[in-house]
Amino acid sequence: xxxxxxxxxxxxxxxxxxxxxxxxxxxxxxxxxxxxxxxxxxxxxxxxxxxxxxxxxxxxxxxxxxxxxxx
Numbered sequence: 004x005x006x007x008x009x010x011x012x013x014x015x016x017x018x019x020x021x022x023x024x025x026x027x028x029x030x031x032x033x034x035x036x037x038x039x040x041x042x043x044x045x046x047x048x049x050x051x052x053x054x055x056x057x058x059x060x061x062x063x064x065x066x067x068x069x070x071x072x073x074x
Contacts, residue, residue, distance in 0.1 A: 028034070053061070
């Protein structure tokens with residue numbers, strides 16, 4: 004039951020995120036290009052292998068971002 008409850012809460016947050024972004028689009032002065040809108044303006048990825056220290060920093064940044072979304 005707890006897992007189902009968490010799934011429903013996550014799905015509701017996802018719908019709220021989508022609704023907020025849809026509602027904010029008309030308020031932008033410059034509408035984003037289709038590519039930027041769909042892919043979020045992703046930059047080219049760095050093809051070189053990353054060192055363990057670089058991977059640790061990336062993981063810490065990712066964890067901090069995910070932890071902030073749970074609030």
